[in-house]
């Protein structure tokens with residue numbers, strides 16, 4: 001140990017340093033490693049560490065206790081910007097809240113750069129020397145393409161000259177072309193907060209000023225930006241984005257369905273001179289890795305993204321906007337099941353940022369937070385440009401419905417015909433994909449079910465198949481009944497969008513009809529194109545599922561026909577009424593956003609249902625009040641908290657046995673300072689956690705696994721997470737392929 005004598009104590013201490021490294025895998029704890037002083041590691045650094053026989057990506061989480069024997073050593077520090085304390089805290093927070101292993105929460109933040117190889121430098125080519133000694137037609141074409149003194153990429157020159165890139169290399173060898181390193185392509189275009197500010201109306205101005213002032217001042221400030229459909233919420237929060245840019249900070253705009261937001265990107269570019277950086281699953285891995293860095297280095301200032309953008313390594317995040325904050329799509333259902341809207345509020349708090357939750361139909365949770373003063377409430381009560389709200393009427397299917405086997409009532413058909421005749425557009429909304437939700441045999445009554453799921457097969461004429469919407473199982477529609485072998489006896493029951501299109505073609509033979517559905521071939525590209533075509537007036541009738549209800553602006557659309565307003569009301573989901581209200585208010589809100597006033601007709605079998613009545617009267621306020629009171633009485637969110645435990649197994653008996661054992665374990669958990677469990681079957685006392693179930697899940701079989709559910713209802717005073725953690729420790733071992741999924745704040749109940 002000759003060197004030790006020369007080291008001062010500080011260095012010696014560093015030599016001994018131990019770091020805890022969190023790996024992006026399904027493990028909750030960080031592992032300890034020795035950190036060579038030469039690496040000068042600090043918390044947040046991305047590193048490579050040995051893990052059994054391989055090398056693994058990890059992040060230094062913190063310094064740990066002095067050396068223990070037998071620890072492995074960090075192999076190298078990786079060339080990635082470090083994860084700031086705020087982001088590490090956020091990862092810890094999400095893991096604690098969702099009960100996901102911490103490593104899986106980290107994975108949400110680092111997935112884009114775990115593998116990323118360092119970027120290959122870009123090389124540019126330009127004309128420099130004399131022509132080559134031996135000229136060929138291909139060489140001449142390359143030289144012609146490089147004319148003008150500009151720098152080109154190799155591929156560009158080869159393409160322009162229609163030759164192989166070897167020709168370009170040869171010209172470099174000859175000294176005709178010169179190769180030189182180029183600066184890396186910028187990850188995001190520069191944005192100008194003053195590029196083209198919008199002339200805001202006074203209510204919009206007031207809301208925009210409030211948001212911008214909060215952003216400028218800095219610090220955590222949560223807002224609900226509630227404005228009726230078409231009130232210009234986008235324009236309003238653009239001013240908050242501008243304030244973030246002026247302060248030299250960053251902004252994140254979360255959207256529920258990013259692949260459909262081409263229109264948003266265009267509007268953004270019109271306001272700021274360029275598009276924001278886009279972050280979602282449709283972006284290539286390479287681009288995502290570059291953007292991750294760009295965000296960490298402060299080169300990308302505004303990101304528009306899907307929920308996973310919430311885990312990007314911002315350096316100076318001033319603003320988060322959650323657009324359409326009520327959307328259930330913000331809840332991630334598999335892996336780490338987190339609610340991006342709620343976690344966005346947490347991130348804003350940890351970063352000291354302004355957050356604006358924007359919606360025409362806010363969630364009850366957010367409305368309650370605004371009413372209690374936890375969030376500041378900004379409101380836009382009227383549409384922009386003095387446009388009226390659509391006039392909404394019900395069609396009572398009990399006495400003015402269509403004939404059997406038809407779905408469009410005569411009054412709706414007549415209104416649609418007039419609308420088309422005026423050169424305006426009609427939207428028929430039906431939240432069912434495919435042709436028919438059920439196929440049965442008229443002779444023997446046989447119904448087509450999915451072999452893997454507890455669900456009917458949905459007929460898709462377009463694909464000539466029967467499809468399961470839960471597992472994707474596909475089978476051909478036979479010509480004879482597989483049960484009784486009767487010929488031509490199969491009948492389609494109920495409508496899907498494809499069947500509605502058939503009816504529209506009969507009713508309106510000359511109309512240009514488009515069915516918009518997420519399951520048609522062509523994917524996102526096709527959807528984007530079709531949405532743009534609708535906006536440009538290329539169709540008279542649009543038939544669509546909830547896809548069309550989300551935030552689109554179709555200026556020529558003046559009539560919305562809701563084919564089946566009741567379909568969502570029957571479910572056991574405690575949010576069924578709220579969701580139906582939101583969906584119908586959103587879809588009817590697509591009407592009359594241009595120069596001409598809009599109207600909507602709602603076909604319903606229960607026209608006196610409170611949800612339908614609230615829509616017709618435009619009394620959203622009353623609906624919110626009643627629904628909120630109901631939730632409060634039932635102790636449902638946000639007045640109490642929910643968690644679901646979903647137990648599944650290939651064998652129904654095994655799943656049920658385990659679910660029962662879980663319930664028993666829950667009931668026998670000793671009371672702690674943080675929670676008390678109500679006894680099985682008894683009436684709960686104030687402050688007690690109630691364990692409901694197990695019950696067979698509404699969809700009892702999915703993908704070949706039988707499912708049982710437990711629902712945990714906790715008062716706000718109880719520590720739900722502490723209870724769940726204790727329960728999982730006390731629970732019996734999961735045997736025989738049994739799986740338990742924990743869903744904190746569940747949004748779906750099947």
Ligand SMILES: Nc1ncnc2c1ncn2[C@@H]1O[C@H](COP(=O)(O)OP(=O)(O)OP(=O)(O)O)[C@@H](O)[C@H]1O
Nearest residue numbers: 199200201229230231232233234235360384385551
């Ligand atoms: N001050 C204004 N003057 C004229 N038009 C405006 C103004 N503000 C917004 N608009 C226009 O009104 C339309 C609706 O705006 P926007 O899409 O932002 O509404 P929104 O509140 O987001 O609606 P939704 O919740 O239904 O998506 C847009 O075409 C927008 O350009």
Ligand SMILES: [Zn+2]
Nearest residue numbers: 450453468471
């Ligand atoms: Zn299935």
